[in-house]
Amino acid sequence: METNKRQVILLSLIESMKVQGSWCGETHIQKSMYFLQTMCNVPTDYDFILYKHGPFSFELKDGLGDMRGNMMVELCSRIPYGPSYRSSETGKALIERYPKTVDLYKKEINFIAKQFSTLGVAELERLATALYVSVEEGDNSIEARAQRINKLKPHIPVSVAGDAIQVVEKLSCEYARVTA
């Protein structure tokens, strides 16, 4: 996907997350973008790996840095949270100039923002890890995938991992229903 369109999708996601009450820290954006790309098949093509606590894209991290350097996003803070991203005037103007891209992925962006914006970071990490492992080992049972998550990330107990997989499966069904 061309850079401008990719930036527009990222900016739209940030806007939509803000509307839904997200703090919009980097982890929120990372995990929400992972769901948008993987669960909703929005072709942003960020290269996600399973990092210490869940799927993470260095490319997305650098992309946010580029957008900050080019004045498309800004950082702000509020006690007790860390830094939060928001679209700048330049970023908002870019969204307005790409109406077709915004329209094309609006449903997906709103779905992800609605489902994930109010979740805590620890839960986002668990759910995103559950999706990552489910994509890798989709044919295996929930129990087997939960075991796998626990093996890869021992700080997530098997029972919690199993719950996370079930939540992700429900969300996938919900997404299919909403976009049918």
Add this chain to the structure above:
Amino acid sequence: MAKNSHEIRDPIHIFIRLSTDERKVVDSIPFQRLRNIHQLAMSYLIYPGATHKRFEHSLGVMELASRVFDIVSNQDNIHPIVRELIPEISVKAKLGYWRSALRMAALCHDLGHLPFSHAAEEALLADGWNHEKITVEFIRSEEMKQIWESMTPPLRVEDIVKLAVGQKKLKDTRFSDWEALLSEIITSDAFGVDRIDYLLRDSHHTGVAYGKFDHFRLVDTLRILPKSANQTDSIEPVLGIEEGGLHSAEALLLARYFMYTQVYFHQVRRIYDIHLCDYLLKWLPDGKFPTDIYKLQNISDNDVLAAVWQAAVNKSHQLHELACRLVKREHYRRLYERNPEDLSVNPHIGQVIFDQIKEAFGEENVRRDNYTQKDNMMDFPVLCNDGRIIPAFLLSETLKRLPVASFDYIFIKPNLLREGQVWRKNNMQKMLSMVAREE
């Protein structure tokens, strides 16, 4: 009895100590090659003192890596959440092995650099290659493998690979949290020792004092901390700092910003990088450096410089003009530098000007270079004196206000500069209004 500990004098760390085993790595051909690779490419044409090489930088990174390791693995400095998340950190019997592996990874982290370091790596290597991939090839080479196996204790090649290159560049390799953290000691953008050493060293050699900071205090206060101590937030372990080190961390990040804007993004340095790339594209067979390490290790900065000089003094040489840009300072001149005012009107102004000027003056007469400093959002946990863990961003007004270093330059051939300036003046308003829009 033979001496097992050796010292090398160094202007930054005073003494760098290494064992006889480690000296075998330093004496190897892949490592000695780094004596002939400039740390800052052709920056010595702007800062005459900047003739230092990857060799001494790599030694410095090794020295710092073990200093950081000793601090963060000191059992008195381990946070209870981290002790639970990373059991390896409490297994004293294995810490010695990981210290050795980390030192060797730090020593070897730059083995794969091309002549003149970073200059235009993407254009000068075959698709899918970068200097990190070549570094991996060197570490896995037969000569190095024999050294790793002969060490006490023997080191696993793949551990050195992982720690030297990090997960960002080894996307298909799985890292444990412990391995990821150790590689972050070298490669992390916030507190990586690669960065700490090059800022201090580049500052020393360029004479740009902005790059200095209190790295002794910084290293002493580094800790592995959970991002948050609150279980509903992320407890992911990362490199953080004790409250007492916050000012030295701020100083590091300011030093980084100033070194970027003063040295790494210096407009003449950037155009020399481009001219060097133009030269190499014509000089190298098929315009590419070999990716076979045994062929690559036979080409150093010295070979390139000798060839450039020969071409510059010989008027009939087919690369004469390209060589003169470097040797006789006939480099392209800056015609435009992006500024916040233009950027707020047109976020793609650099690209617009470049497209227009290529049409007006011909592609061969203009160049563009743009870059934004990577990983610039500096949020790391701070362990407060009362035991709380707070994001640095909340404690530091400096971090909140620290700008991102970024530039976008358009260059033009020296004899066209005047004409180009008039053209720019006449066309600027039009170009500012050429904002990218969806069809």
